[in-house]
Amino acid sequence: MMRQLVFPRRPFAAAGLLIAAIAQAQTDGFVAPYVPTVEEDVELMLDVAGVRPDDYVIDLGSGDGRIAIAAARRGALAHGVQLDPELVELARASAARSGVSERVAFLHGDIFEADIGRATVVTLYLFPDANLMLRPKLLAELRPGTRVVSNSFHMGEWQPDVHDTSARSSGGVLLWIVPARIEGEWLLETDDGTFSLVVQQRFQEIDVDISIDRDATGSWSGLAAGSATLTGDRIRFDAESDTVRLSFDGRAGDGVMEGYVQMVHEQRFFVGRWRALPAGASSP
Numbered sequence: 001m002m003r004q005l006v007f008p009r010r011p012f013a014a015a016g017l018l019i020a021a022i023a024q025a026q027t028d029g030f031v032a033p034y035v036p037t038v039e040e041d042v043e044l045m046l047d048v049a050g051v052r053p054d055d056y057v058i059d060l061g062s063g064d065g066r067i068a069i070a071a072a073r074r075g076a077l078a079h080g081v082q083l084d085p086e087l088v089e090l091a092r093a094s095a096a097r098s099g100v101s102e103r104v105a106f107l108h109g110d111i112f113e114a115d116i117g118r119a120t121v122v123t124l125y126l127f128p129d130a131n132l133m134l135r136p137k138l139l140a141e142l143r144p145g146t147r148v149v150s151n152s153f154h155m156g157e158w159q160p161d162v163h164d165t166s167a168r169s170s171g172g173v174l175l176w177i178v179p180a181r182i183e184g185e186w187l188l189e190t191d192d193g194t195f196s197l198v199v200q201q202r203f204q205e206i207d208v209d210i211s212i213d214r215d216a217t218g219s220w221s222g223l224a225a226g227s228a229t230l231t232g233d234r235i236r237f238d239a240e241s242d243t244v245r246l247s248f249d250g251r252a253g254d255g256v257m258e259g260y261v262q263m264v265h266e267q268r269f270f271v272g273r274w275r276a277l278p279a280g281a282s283s284p
């Protein structure tokens with residue numbers, strides 16, 4: 001996709017200046033101007049993302065470094081990526097003054113080239129078009145469960161899991177949890193039989209269609225899929241017939257899904273394990 005290009009280094013106080021800056025767009029790789037997040041919203045972004053000391057936070061387009069520095073103040077490790085070398089120096093000096101240089105780094109570079117795979121939290125304050133340009137990279141390179149938090153701007157059809165409108169910024173603070181990729185056909189095995197699953201996925205929204213491949217108990221005829229949810233790598237879905245109700249709860253890993261299934265049959269509860277592999281793989 002073509003990059004839309006803005007640039008400046010100095011924050012813009014007024015909308016008129018911002019528009020003027022955008023009008024001066026140059027083909028230098030900048031996709032958003034330098035407009036720092038207000039301090040209250042920095043803390044709100046970290047609260048909404050639930051940043052803890054065991055997190056690794058990456059701020060893409062880190063400006064003067066305030067978000068990464070605030071994350072480091074909470075005990076997390078953090079780094080910022082910033083295309084303007086002067087802002088990188090400003091952020092490093094600010095980190096040193098804040099006494100968090102050992103936990104935060106600022107890298108001079110382009111957010112589209114950044115290595116983001118180790119992040120548990122990614123923070124953004126870019127333009128809407130920039131979020132959309134970044135979306136494929138976020139979905140492809142971040143691990144399922146990674147939290148992405150944005151000041152003000154959406155991600156198109158990828159609906160936020162949380163939209164906190166208490167922010168000072170009128171657009172609020174938005175949070176997405178990166179979903180595992182599970183679309184396709186799966187063969188799911190339990191102790192009592194085997195199912196075929198067809199998963200349709202649009203970001204974190206999933207539909208699970210379930211059919212019986214082998215029914216060892218003979219009690220599943222007429223089984224129909226119920227609700228299904230995906231949060232990061234956590235998948236839950238139900239199926240029921242007139243005589244049995246099945247609740248699957250598990251995790252999606254690399255080419256495998258597995259967990260526990262609770263079966264309710266004739267007012268008795270059974271719990272067993274389930275495991276699913278992509279249809280066509282050797283055996284679940």
Ligand SMILES: C[S@@+](CC[C@H](N)C(=O)[O-])C[C@H]1O[C@@H](n2cnc3c(N)ncnc32)[C@H](O)[C@@H]1O
Nearest residue numbers: 030031032034035036037061063083110111125
């Ligand atoms: C709106 S500011 C946000 C700064 C900081 N994240 C904050 O919230 O205070 C956007 C920042 O992204 C930087 N930026 C824009 N395009 C970039 C790119 N392609 N690679 C790295 N940084 C970029 C800008 O220079 C600017 O500092």
